Amino acid sequence: xxxxxxxxxxxxxxxxxxxxxxxxxxxxxxxxxxxxxxxxxxxxxxxxxxxxxxxxxxxxxxxxxxxxxxxxxxxxxxxxxxxxxxxxxxxxxxxxxxxxxxxxxxxxxxxxxxxxxxxxxxxxxxxxxxxxxxxxxxxxxxxxxxxxxxxxxxxxxxxxxxxxxxxxxxxxxxxxxxxxxxxxxxxxxxxxxxxxxxxxxxxxxxxxxxxxxxxxxxxxxxxxxxxxxxxxxxxxxxxxxxxxxxxxxxxxxxxxxxxxxxxxxxxxxxxxxxxxxxxxxxxxxxxxxxxxxxxxxxxxxxxxxxxxxxxxxxxxxxxxxxxxxxxxxxxxxxxxxxxxxxxxxxxxxxxxxxxxxxxxxxxxxxxxxxxxxxxxxxxxxxx
Amino acid sequence: xxxxxxxxxxxxxxxxxxxxxxxxxxxxxxxxxxxxxxxxxxxxxxxxxxxxxxxxxxxxxxxxxxxxxxxxxxxxxxxxxxxxxxxxxxxxxxxxxxxxxxxxxxxxxxxxxxxxxxxxxxxxxxxxxxxxxxxxxxxxxxxxxxxxxxxxxxxxxxxxxxxxxxxxxxxxxxxxxxxxxxxxxxxxxxxxxxxxxxxxxxxxxxxxxxxxxxxxxxxxxxxxxxxxxxxxxxxxxxxxxxxxxxxxxxxxxxxxxxxxxxxxxxxxxxxxxxxxxxxxxxxxxxxxxxxxxxxxxxxxxxxxxxxxxxxxxxxxxxxxxxxxxxxxxxxxxxxxxxxxxxxxxxxxxxxxxxxxxxxxxxxxxxxxxxxxxxxxxxxxxxxxxxxxx
Numbered sequence: 067x068x069x070x071x072x073x074x075x076x077x078x079x080x081x082x083x084x085x086x087x088x089x090x091x092x093x094x095x096x097x098x099x100x101x102x103x104x105x106x107x108x109x110x111x112x113x114x115x116x117x118x119x120x121x122x123x124x125x126x127x128x129x130x131x132x133x134x135x136x137x138x139x140x141x142x143x144x145x146x147x148x149x150x151x152x153x154x155x156x157x158x159x160x161x162x163x164x165x166x167x168x169x170x171x172x173x174x175x176x177x178x179x180x181x182x183x184x185x186x187x188x189x190x191x192x193x194x195x196x197x198x199x200x201x202x203x204x205x206x207x208x209x210x211x212x213x214x215x216x217x218x219x220x221x222x223x224x225x226x227x228x229x230x231x232x233x234x235x236x237x238x239x240x241x242x243x244x245x246x247x248x249x250x251x252x253x254x255x256x257x258x259x260x261x262x263x264x265x266x267x268x269x270x271x272x273x274x275x276x277x278x279x280x281x282x283x284x285x286x287x288x289x290x291x292x293x294x295x296x297x298x299x300x301x302x303x304x305x306x307x308x309x310x311x312x313x314x315x316x317x318x319x320x321x322x323x324x325x326x327x328x329x330x331x332x333x334x335x336x337x338x339x340x341x342x343x344x345x346x347x348x349x350x351x352x353x354x355x356x357x358x359x360x361x362x363x364x365x366x367x368x369x370x371x372x373x374x375x376x377x378x379x380x381x382x383x384x385x386x387x388x389x390x391x392x393x394x395x396x397x398x399x400x401x402x403x404x405x406x407x408x409x410x411x412x413x414x415x416x417x418x419x420x421x422x423x424x425x426x427x428x429x430x431x432x433x434x435x436x437x438x439x440x441x442x443x444x445x446x447x448x449x
Numbered sequence: 450x451x452x453x454x455x456x457x458x459x460x461x462x463x464x465x466x467x468x469x470x471x472x473x474x475x476x477x478x479x480x481x482x483x484x485x486x487x488x489x490x491x492x493x494x495x496x497x498x499x500x501x502x503x504x505x506x507x508x509x510x511x512x513x514x515x516x517x518x519x520x521x522x523x524x525x526x527x528x529x530x531x532x533x534x535x536x537x538x539x540x541x542x543x544x545x546x547x548x549x550x551x552x553x554x555x556x557x558x559x560x561x562x563x564x565x566x567x568x569x570x571x572x573x574x575x576x577x578x579x580x581x582x583x584x585x586x587x588x589x590x591x592x593x594x595x596x597x598x599x600x601x602x603x604x605x606x607x608x609x610x611x612x613x614x615x616x617x618x619x620x621x622x623x624x625x626x627x628x629x630x631x632x633x634x635x636x637x638x639x640x641x642x643x644x645x646x647x648x649x650x651x652x653x654x655x656x657x658x659x660x661x662x663x664x665x666x667x668x669x670x671x672x673x674x675x676x677x678x679x680x681x682x683x684x685x686x687x688x689x690x691x692x693x694x695x696x697x698x699x700x701x702x703x704x705x706x707x708x709x710x711x712x713x714x715x716x717x718x719x720x721x722x723x724x725x726x727x728x729x730x731x732x733x734x735x736x737x738x739x740x741x742x743x744x745x746x747x748x749x750x751x752x753x754x755x756x757x758x759x760x761x762x763x764x765x766x767x768x769x770x771x772x773x774x775x776x777x778x779x780x781x782x783x784x785x786x787x788x789x790x791x792x793x794x795x796x797x798x799x800x801x802x803x804x805x806x807x808x809x810x811x812x813x814x815x816x817x818x819x820x821x822x823x824x825x826x827x828x829x830x831x832x833x834x835x836x837x838x
Contacts, residue, residue: 093659093660093693094658094659095651095655095658095659095660095661095779095782096658096775096777096778096779096782096786097777098775098776098777099776099777100776101765101768101769101776102765102768102769102776102789102792103765105792111777111778112777112778112779113661114530114532114661139683140528140529140533140683140684140685140686140687141503141683141684141685142683143503143680143681143682143683144529144682144683144684144685145683146683147681147682147683151566155569155570156545156569156570156571157571169680169681169683172677172681173681173682176677176678176681177540177678177681177682180544180545181544181545181570181571181572182545182570182571263479263503267479270478270479270480271477271478271479272477272479272687273479273502273503273685273687275683291566294532294558294561294562294565294566295532295533295536295562295684296528296529296530296531296532296533296534296535296536296558296663296684297528297529297530297533297536297682297683297684298529298530298533298661299529299687300529300660300661300686300687300689300690302687302689302690303687303689378486381485381486382485382486382487386454386458388480388482389482389483389485389486389489390480390481390482390500391480391500391501392479392480392501395479395480396457397457397458399480402486405486405490406486406489409490431457432453432457433451433453433454433457433458434451434453434454436451437450437451437454
């Protein structure tokens with residue numbers, strides 16, 4: 067069955083009572099048991115532990131990522147947190163991509179280090195560096211590819227082999243490409259993590275997260291955390307996300323085509339010093355992008371001539387591209403990390419993860435590409 | 450602009466001045482825009498503005514401010530569930546090498562957190578009885594004891610802790626106090642010297658059994674310090690859930706009063722039954738916690754437990770015979786609910802611990818709903834007749 071067919075039908079069966087084609091929103095906290103000794107006979111007791119609408123989404127995502135099962139969360143960070151908490155205890159060590167999302171970096175350094183967990187932030191684009199970082203107490207390798215916002219790629223297969231050789235789970239944040247373009251579990255990873263806020267929802271209407279695992283045992287240990295720590299997804303959010311996913315491949319194909327056209331336009335613009343998009347031949351890891359994913363996605367960054375001032379000016383000159391830090395939605399969103407997402411990050415740290423002063427991140431939306439290019443063109447002309 | 454662009458940049462509806470919605474809309478949007486980068490970076494925008502719903506959302510903010518005010522504190526952080534609130538308050542106040550004190554009588558997921566999960570984060574625990582002030586004084590005096598989490602009254606056995614005595618001991622030794630005030634309610638216990646209140650808003654605040662949520666409430670400084678952890682944990686409450694809880698709170702006081710009145714009537718009925726060994730409800734004059742509850746609380750709420758003079762089989766048959774009480778967990782909703790205590794809330798306890806917690810095979814917990822008390826009492830009466838012949 068093709069991906070688009072699965073994104074519409076997987077996990078969802080018509081409601082047996084009424085035939086409703088959509089899964090109802092089970093807006094209930096608790097589920098009545100037929101009798102005391104038939105406790106949990108229908109699988110549901112309390113919505114923190116499991117809810118049928120959320121469950122439909124979990125089943126759909128497990129199918130799309132080719133995993134055994136999935137757990138959903140209040141946000142993408144809650145999903146990351148659940149994986150960390152399930153895999154790591156005081157005294158353990160984890161290897162985390164050195165260009166991981168700032169939120170991931172923060173939960174490692176500000177929260178779990180306090181609880182005696184040790185982290186190595188490693189260049190996961192270099193398998194040798196990862197292999198060298200493995201210790202006896204390493205219990206998790208967490209990567210993100212393409213990384214946010216640098217788009218640096220990690221070779222999922224290569225890192226998974228290292229992880230497997232040491233009996234350590236490899237978790238991949240697959241938010242940027244979604245299983246439509248990239249399936250980490252097929253490439254050997256053990257866990258795929260998502261902020262469903264991004265392409266799965268796609269409409270800027272919900273925040274949510276998901277974790278898909280390759281093994282039942284991993285799912286069980288992560289599901290324990292989902293229930294115990296209570297960072298669950300609400301049934302309404304699950305319902306909206308179920309609806310969003312039905313157009314995922316269609317949106318992503320169009321958004322990626324837009325991104326390719328914009329990247330090519332920017333590449334030839336005199337005010338642009340550099341463009342980075344995995345679909346460009348000039349992209350350093352273009353070959354890896356072609357082999358481990360079936361598409362390049364809709365995220366790109368470029369650097370304008372003139373540093374911070376020019377980047378800021380560009381932000382204030384765009385009209386259609388919206389100044390907002392989310393990504394993956396139908397609206398095109400533009401950010402200037404130095405003054406926005408990474409404003410609090412020290413310069414050395416920014417440089418380390420490749421965020422230069424003039425770097426502008428673009429989450430390309432579903433608008434007509436002529437309108438988007440027109441908007442960027444007029445804004446660049448004002449620099 | 451082409452139509453394909455227009456559909457993602459939809460017309461804005463500006464409300465004429467004074468033509469406001471009576472109920473504020475649900476702000477479903479994940480993102481909030483700013484007119485310019487400069488505007489996004491002002492201290493006011495960073496402190497009070499909205500940017501990304503994981504971090505802050507106007508609908509959720511409304512709920513945070515309302516619940517904090519009802520609890521008599523300055524601010525709060527809303528999260529996905531009551532347990533997420535518990536975790537946030539605990540992780541925010543402890544690090545590896547620290548010790549937490551909690552009570553045997555508490556809600557099962559809190560025991561699971563403290564006994565199974567926190568040790569993995571290097572956090573030690575001491576589990577005491579909520580009535581054992583002497584043992585508390587001893588463990589609070591330890592250098593590594595950093596926080597105490599407790600409930601008033603406790604779930605599921607409705608024990609009433611002496612909040613003044615406990616907080617005095619904790620304060621004396623610089624131990625942070627976290628009160629899970631879900632059973633007390635947002636209008637209760639605000640006058641005590643508590644550092645953090647946590648609530649499952651799923652219960653009395655929502656009141657309609659349809660939505661999950663939690664909140665941590667404290668002073669401005671503590672909430673500001675805790676906020677980055679909440680964002681890191683991503684424990685965000687869905688704004689749609691916040692909207693439903695705000696709706697529920699409109700009838701909070703009416704419901705709580707009615708719950709308390711009906712629960713007392715049901716407790717009195719049960720106390721007079723020969724099939725019942727003991728009733729646990731602080732509103733009942735004969736309850737050991739009655740005098741203390743009278744000083745500490747206004748209204749004892751919907752939840753009561755009682756011991757049937759029955760083995761497990763007969764107790765379960767009694768529960769199954771009830772028609773108006775649905776067999777399920779949770780409390781504080783408009784519908785009446787019933788739960789077998791040992792099965793639902795005592796699975797992790799050893800026989801010895803269950804005995805100390807006062808839980809026997811015949812212990813039953815009721816959450817009394819808003820139905821007419823006569824109907825609920827008639828239902829209980831019918832179940833007694835059907836199972837105790």
